Amino acid sequence: MNDNITKSIILCKRLFLLFDEIWFIGPRSDHCDTIIDLSIIKEQDIKVTHIHNQIGRFFTNSHTYYPRKNSSNSFRGIFEEINPSIYHEIDRVIVSDKRVVLIMPSPNKALYDMIRGRNAESKFVVTAPVANPKKYLFFEDKSRLCEIAPEDCLIRSINTRVNANVGDIKRILNLKDSDKLILQQCISAGGSGTFKIGDQQNFNQVLKAIDASEKTVVKVSEEIKDAYPANGSICIVPIDKSHCDVYVDPLSHKVVDTNINSERQYSSLGNDWGVKWSGDVNHEYIRIAKAVGKNLYKKWGCTGIIGLDFLVKNYNNNYHKTCLYLTEINPRWQGTTPYQTYNALLSGRIPLEIAHYIIKLSDNDRDLATLRSILGSPGVYNLNSTNRSGIAYIKLYAPGVTKTIKNNISGCWSVCGGTLRKVKEASLIDAIMDNNVEGKYFIKAPSRGTVVDKEFAAICYIYGVGYNIFNRYRPEVTEFYNLIMGDVEHKLYR
Known part of the structure; x- marks a missing residue:
């Protein structure tokens, strides 16, 4: 680790120490892994957590809260919902006159409204890139991209309501009848919300699948x-x-x-x-x-x-x-x-x-x-x-049907003969510091006994250095990807 990286870690650590409490509010518990592994903060320093999915990180010294189970199934649920008990934590901070840093990958509208409703904005500093939910949705909205980015890097597209005619859209975009279109929900995340459509029937099927209303606006682009x-x-x-x-x-x-x-x-x-x-x-x-x-x-x-x-x-x-x-x-x-x-x-x-x-x-x-x-x-x-x-990393999503995690597989693994074997290594950051990363893959997964079904976010990540998961010349996943995914699914559920 060079001097400038060390200086940045020391500065970042000093700034976190200025606060009385650290909270973590996010969809997955691993979103603060890197700053914990770099010793910028300690896991036991996190006083309050609110998470949808516990992946390989357990806050044993924290007041941990979860939202309604169904809220984890959608982008809107993660953005809009929070456990009402957080309100009492906010009151506690106000009464004790503390300052809190909120580690947040993205804003949460319910939490934002709670804090504003108690006039407690001065007590909380939010680390989300955009803290204001209304402003956040503006930037997240794909139909507003033309207001932000240079025109020469954008695909020809139109924003339209659900009663649009596919033939008319193709004519507006100067496309042939045989050309395909890409339909995007204006606000989506996690690799969802993008569909290929060829005709009016496809268009109508997609709108039904995303439960579009008459007022829904979608972005349609040339393929x-x-x-x-x-x-x-x-x-x-x-x-x-x-x-x-x-x-x-x-x-x-x-x-x-x-x-x-x-x-x-x-x-x-x-x-x-x-x-x-x-x-x-x-x-x-x-x-x-x-x-x-x-x-x-x-x-x-x-x-x-x-x-x-x-x-x-x-x-x-x-x-x-x-x-x-x-x-x-x-x-x-x-x-x-x-x-x-x-x-x-x-x-x-x-x-x-x-x-x-x-x-x-x-x-x-x-x-x-x-x-x-x-x-x-x-x-x-x-x-x-x-x-x-x-590095490369692979996502594993929830199975779509209710299953129970049968084994604890979080940790470091080596690849041997197309299968994974457990080895001793604390984290990828430790391996990087030891200059010993080649051929090692790390897994973050729910613990044994966790029930998974239709979570919106991925439930397991496999990551490391030395193997490609993507062949750009086809392009498609590599054989290594298929081998590892099959082995990880087997270890999780059987």
Whole structure:
């Protein structure tokens, strides 16, 4: 670990120590794994937790709350619902005159309203990239993308209501009758809400599947053939009221599959940074990312981490002649966020996750100046970021029917003959520090006895260095992906 990474950890740790309590409010308990593993905070320091899914992290010293079970089945449920008992925790903070840092991957409307209703905003500092729920939904809304991003990186599209005619849409977009369209729910997450449609019947089936009302607006775009998704992220670091620096994490190869049981819905299966993109792709990615970041800061004052999703056009397997299209902005922690921290540590960069917390917790220009100094030039940082390969991770979703987890499989595993064997290693960060990461995969999963069925978010993550899960030249998952997924499912449920 180099001096600048060490300095960033010390600064971040000092800022957390300024608060009387730390709370964690989020869909999954592993969202604060990296700052715990880096000793920025201690697990036992977290006083209150509110989670939907407990993946490999147990807050034994915390008051832990869960929302209604069904609220975990949708984006709206995670965004809008909270256990009412949190209200009493807020009252306790007010009475005892404490200051609390809320570690939150994204805002929660119910919690936001609770705090405002008690006039307690000064007692809580929220680390979510965008803390205001109304503002958050504006950026999350795919129909507003044209107001934020450069026009030359956007796919031809229209925003339409559910009574639209597919033939008319194709004519407006100057497409042939045989061309396919991509329909997106304006607000969705977790790899859901995107569908391929060919005709009016497909269109109507999808609208029924997403339970659209007469007032529902959807985004419909031309299909970019021979293209596949890629995930990136930026960190907006303020300089003054009108200027900022924009730093980027590397662009991934995003692994997707089509679930035929969901009206041709695309689902995210994971991300792979093991194969580097060409210089042309990275150059275009940095250009778009900087433009989006500077616009978000100048117009709306956004700071910290923001996720960016792209499509990369493939010309006969020639990735040196490439078009990059921005498809959505995620003003929240993405599934990739903690894994980008591992990528940064592997390449000797200050993780943007640490920079994000410093930005959100700092209340003076001195700390931000220190952060900019140790991050260094955005140009140098961004080239280093995009020129290095990294880890890969796989998502495993809930089975859709009620099942009970039969085994505790969280931990470190080696790959031997296409199967996983348990080995002793505390965390991927420990392995990185020991320079001993090759061939090791780490699993985060629910504990034995946990009942799973229709959770919205993934319930298990498998991640590590040394094996690719994505073959970009087809593109499809690799044989390694299929072997590991089968083995993990077997270990979880049998």
